[in-house]
Amino acid sequence: MRELTEVKMSTPVPEMEPQRQFYYMEVAKEYVRQLEEKKGRKLTFHVSTFGCQMNARDSEKLTGILETIGYVETDTEEADFVIYNTCTVRENANNKVYGRLGYLNGFKKKDHDMMIALCGCMMQEEKVVEKIRSSYRFVDLIFGTHNIYKFAELLVQALEADRMVVDVWKDTDKIVEDLPVERKYSFKSGVNIMFGCNNFCSYCIVPYVRGRERSREPKDIIREIEHLVEDGVVEVMLLGQNVNSYGKNLEHPVTFAQLLQEVEKIEGLERIRFMTSHPKDLSDDLIEVMKHSKKICKHLHLPLQSGSSRLLKIMNRHYTKEQYLELVEKIRAAVPDIALTTDIIVGFPGETDEDFMETMDVVEKVGYDSAFTFIYSKRTGTPAAEMEDQVPEEVVKARFDRLLARVQTIAAQKAGALTGKTMEVLVEHINEQDSHLVTGRLSNNSTVHLPGTEDMIGKLIPVYLKECKGFYYLGEAVE
């Protein structure tokens, strides 16, 4: 087992955050140094991320802390420290984690110093933690979504203890600013503008595992983006479960539309994206801001969930099919070339053929540029899990296939609308198949491949869109 000499610091543990975490990072550094000495090499870490962009951003925070204390990132899970940042929005996300834990245990048997940590949404469920305590006892550390800022402190506890450390909070009203973050991309970044969710859509577990809605102060958001821009970022994605209700609970309330106008003013920032927009709270002010903005991308992700007003009511979504369609019309009138994408659930309890046809009808009428389609997954603890009339699997599967086929056909027809035009592309990486090409994105989020070199990465360049191949464009940089 890890034989470590207890680290004693000359100063007391600070009470205040983030100072307290920086203190623990110093302690952790010392333990990492001891382990390096024992092993005669640097220690490695691997962060595996499941789920949404919130989790991706949280993983960048975990990475920032691990790098600060001296671990080096590796792309294999045969590492000295492995952490799974989990998702529980659908059952299959959970099963993946259990499957992979078994495989991790194989590495741990070979090296008892290895550390395995679990965090994220799945850990907010008591049943999950119980199961891990009883069947996956080799796990060293479990924490949840509310105390992720405490990672350095928990890591020290886990290094010092010879048993599983578990710290999961039910909720929090705390937002800790200014901890280290290590970005995956140098030129673009997610930025949390709010945490949690208050909407309680009846199928959804997120409000139970992410807690109540909390908005960050506009000045903290602006300062973070300014720093990102100084550091080379040109595109930000503002993140929240329902960005349209941003700022309502601040001491001095600010709307999302107002926040966007402030972000727009940041010099050097070129592109602004945001996710996710709940249709019930999308304001006319926001549409107006989008219409006049030079930086907000021409893409809106507007989850539909269902086209049936009857089901939307039971889902607790607070809009009808007609209201959704009107909203789409308003947005298209203001921003004609906007790309629209969505999320749809098939097989919600009690979904009839008629309900499903209403969904198909919206898909037809809106003509989405792309859509994420999900089979309804029963989440224990949500109201929908208690509903009768769970739809038989074969029926759901048949509807799902039918919807997916239609969504794909429509998306294929939509793609290519910009062929022959010259548009700005943010180059993101070297093409994976052909190293003579680079790959980037248009404002509307479409992918473009073009001949190019590494030095173009992170730059916005005008590109002539020569042809559309299925779901991407082939283009050429224009001088």
Ligand code: SAH
């Ligand atoms: N806050 C976002 C959604 C976050 S979850 C919003 O309201 O739009 C991402 C997507 O997962 C949801 O839009 C929904 O389509 C899907 N989803 C959530 N719970 C689900 C469940 N129990 N079964 C299947 N899909 C679900």
Ligand code: SF4
């Ligand atoms: Fe879930 Fe609804 Fe909240 Fe989105 S808005 S996270 S679907 S409860």
Ligand code: F3S
């Ligand atoms: Fe999953 Fe949690 Fe996101 S449940 S979808 S990772 S908020």
